[in-house]
Amino acid sequence: MLLEGDPCSILENEFVKPGKGQAFNRVRLRNLKTGRVWERTFKSGDTLEGADVQELSMEFLYSDGEFWHFMKTDGSFEQIAAPETAVAGAVNWMKEQDVFQVTLWNEVPLSVSAPNFVELEVTQTDPGLKGDTAQGGTKPATLSTGAIIRVPLFINIGDVLKIDTRSGEYVSRA
Amino acid sequence: MVVWQPSGSIATLKQRAEILAVIRAYFSEQNVIEVQTPVRSFATAGDPAIESLGVDDGSFLQTSAEYQMKRLLAAGSPSIYQLGPVFRAGESGRRHAVEFTMVEWYRLGFDDAALMQDVCRLVNRVLGEASFQSVTYRDLVDDADLIARAHTDDAVRDQLDVAFDDALRLLGPGRWFVTDFPARQAALARLRDDDPTVAARFELVIDGLELANGYFELSDADELTNRWLSDNAERKRRGMAVVPADDALLAAMRHGLPDCAGVALGVDRLVMIALGVDSIDEVLAFKHPPG
Numbered sequence: 001m002l003l004e005g006d007p008c009s010i011l012e013n014e015f016v017k018p019g020k021g022q023a024f025n026r027v028r029l030r031n032l033k034t035g036r037v038w039e040r041t042f043k044s045g046d047t048l049e050g051a052d053v054q055e056l057s058m059e060f061l062y063s064d065g066e067f068w069h070f071m072k073t074d075g076s077f078e079q080i081a082a083p084e085t086a087v088a089g090a091v092n093w094m095k096e097q098d099v100f101q102v103t104l105w106n107e108v109p110l111s112v113s114a115p116n117f118v119e120l121e122v123t124q125t126d127p128g129l130k131g132d133t134a135q136g137g138t139k140p141a142t143l144s145t146g147a148i149i150r151v152p153l154f155i156n157i158g159d160v161l162k163i164d165t166r167s168g169e170y171v172s173r174a
Numbered sequence: 175m176v177v178w179q180p181s182g183s184i185a186t187l188k189q190r191a192e193i194l195a196v197i198r199a200y201f202s203e204q205n206v207i208e209v210q211t212p213v214r215s216f217a218t219a220g221d222p223a224i225e226s227l228g229v230d231d232g233s234f235l236q237t238s239a240e241y242q243m244k245r246l247l248a249a250g251s252p253s254i255y256q257l258g259p260v261f262r263a264g265e266s267g268r269r270h271a272v273e274f275t276m277v278e279w280y281r282l283g284f285d286d287a288a289l290m291q292d293v294c295r296l297v298n299r300v301l302g303e304a305s306f307q308s309v310t311y312r313d314l315v316d317d318a319d320l321i322a323r324a325h326t327d328d329a330v331r332d333q334l335d336v337a338f339d340d341a342l343r344l345l346g347p348g349r350w351f352v353t354d355f356p357a358r359q360a361a362l363a364r365l366r367d368d369d370p371t372v373a374a375r376f377e378l379v380i381d382g383l384e385l386a387n388g389y390f391e392l393s394d395a396d397e398l399t400n401r402w403l404s405d406n407a408e409r410k411r412r413g414m415a416v417v418p419a420d421d422a423l424l425a426a427m428r429h430g431l432p433d434c435a436g437v438a439l440g441v442d443r444l445v446m447i448a449l450g451v452d453s454i455d456e457v458l459a460f461k462h463p464p465g
Contacts, residue, residue: 015269019338020387022223024336
């Protein structure tokens with residue numbers, strides 16, 4: 001819905017009626033533009049304007065440095081360009097041809113979210129240390145997207161890794 | 175897919191049954207007798223914060239047994255209690271259901287202070303012994319200006335309800351009585367002789383959940399008529415249906431309601447606290463449809 005001009009999604013809506021008073025609702029909303037969580041109270045019977053928000057699966061094509069270009073996966077080949085603000089949360093995990101969830105507000109990309117798990121190649125890391133696999137030590141590794149994560153010592157350049165995008169952590173070799 | 179299974183587990187429903195038995199045993203020990211008044215009546219609550227569920231024949235499902243129980247008291251009954259379903263339109267949520275179970279009781283010769291002690295004894299019996307704290311509405315909300323302005327202004331009154339709920343959330347865990355509600359929120363409580371800006375009304379709040387609402391009962395029929403008029407004036411301002419005064423209750427009060435104190439306690443919420451569950455549906459056999 002639309003609140004103070006921004007699209008929001010409702011996280012929680014609690015009906016309250018304290019002390020035999022008039023009922024109201026305590027609502028927690030996420031501002032889809034800023035990601036901030038708002039708390040508001042609404043009286044029963046208050047109406048809110050709906051926001052024209054849709055979420056689509058789209059394939060990431062390429063970035064020109066200013067915009068990130070996506071294509072619809074519905075066979076229409078329709079493309080949209082997302083600004084940096086929209087991809088900020090997913091840019092570390094964005095590999096070309098992977099599919100992302102793109103949230104559009106009035107047809108304009110608002111945010112892009114990565115799948116929970118992605119597979120990315122290691123482009124830079126110190127050489128693996130033999131015999132150290134059981135120690136559980138970690139080292140930094142740079143991925144093809146430019147993101148740097150902690151990986152086990154046995155990982156080498158060229159390995160493809162499975163990564164949990166919610167925590168930004170290494171899961172396994174793919 | 176048809177959902178036929180209960181919303182509360184069978185284990186929970188057994189525990190609920192044990193709590194109902196504890197409540198009945200308490201009143202039996204105290205010589206408070208159980209009564210059953212009609213669930214359906216042509217008279218209903220005038221309180222602007224309460225909407226009744228109407229039936230096709232023009233009667234209403236009762237929002238509380240209060241009016242009929244007071245008629246019993248006026249007719250000479252001893253202290254009484256009632257344990258059963260009540261209905262409030264539009265109330266549905268994690269802590270609310272349109273149909274819920276209330277235990278309501280009236281104690282002859284008690285004032286609000288004596289009744290609070292009675293509530294403590296019953297709650298301790300169900301939840302185990304613990305101490306109770308008390309705070310006045312004025313100290314709890316801590317905004318004398320807002321309380322004063324809410325006396326005459328509906329919009330400010332609504333703001334005050336939000337402030338009251340904010341304050342309840344800050345009370346945190348524990349057993350609390352909130353006492354001395356502002357006169358505008360007296361409902362059917364008498365005003366204090368020594369301070370008519372506040373009513374002899376209390377609420378019990380446990381772990382942030384409002385559980386019971388009690389009064390040193392108003393017995394003056396003329397004052398009740400005045401409150402009915404001002405409730406209906408507020409109903410009109412808020413665009414709600416006007417509720418005719420309950421003539422049988424007024425006649426009973428003219429005949430004479432003995433000095434007494436009464437309280438209504440939400441049994442589902444008491445079970446929620448006893449079992450440590452977060453949603454009313456979990457303590458009901460079947461989730462009530464919203465209405």
